[in-house]
Amino acid sequence: MNKKIMLLTAAIFLTMILSACGNNGSSEANGKVTLTLFSTMSNSGERKAFEEVIREFEKEHQHIRIDANFPGNSYEDMIRVKMGANDMPDLFDTHGWAKLRYSEYVADLKEMDWVKQLDPSLDQILKDQDGKVYAYPLNQAKDGLSFNANLLKEYGVEVPKTLDELKSALLTVKE
Known part of the structure; x- marks a missing residue:
């Protein structure tokens, strides 16, 4: 991912989510609030960029410290243990489990400005029947099948549009 895009996305994420956090973090003696953040980021470049955004955020908001993890x-195991102990981090990745698994642990984000631009196809995993929004989506995967157009043309097979057509195309090429 382009570093500038990553930094912008992370900055937006922190700004939006932290404004929704309220004051759930722990207070330190020096008057700072520490917010814990758990992320599934495993790529060292992405982590480094995210940590850079955190440092910039902390410079702008000197009363907030972010403890990034x-x-x-072991992310999923750690989060499950924290759920069991009712000791969830202030900020965390959900991988699409926001409503299903973490509903009782997250703030309602429906009043955030970005919600009106939310892709409706995400509603079933991010919203409930009352309109509560359970997470800020950082990305959205739109997966699909790839095919070799030249191979289909060679065998006179139209591009499949249904699962049955796909099975038929596969059998035609196989035979």
């Missing part, structure tokens, strides 16, 4: 492969 990137536990890698």
Whole structure:
């Protein structure tokens, strides 16, 4: 991911989410509030860019300190333990589980400006029937199938549009 895009996305994420956090973080003796952040970022370049955004955010908001954690492969296990102990981080990745798994641990973000631009296809995982918005989506995967157009043309097969057409195309090429 382009570093500038990553930094911009992370800055927007921190600004939006921290404004929704309220004052759930722990207070320190020096008057600062510490917010814990857990992220699934495993790429060192992305983590470094995110940590840079955090440092810039802390410079602008000197009363807030962010304790960033990137536990890698143990992320899900750590979050489950924290859920069981009712000791969730202030900010965390959800991987699409925001409503289903974490609903009782997240703030309602429906009043945020970006919600009106939210892709409606995300509603089923990010919103409930009352309109509560459970997470700020940093990205959205739109996966699909790739195919070799030249191979289909070679065998006189139209581009499949249904699962049955795909099965038929596969059988035609196989035979």
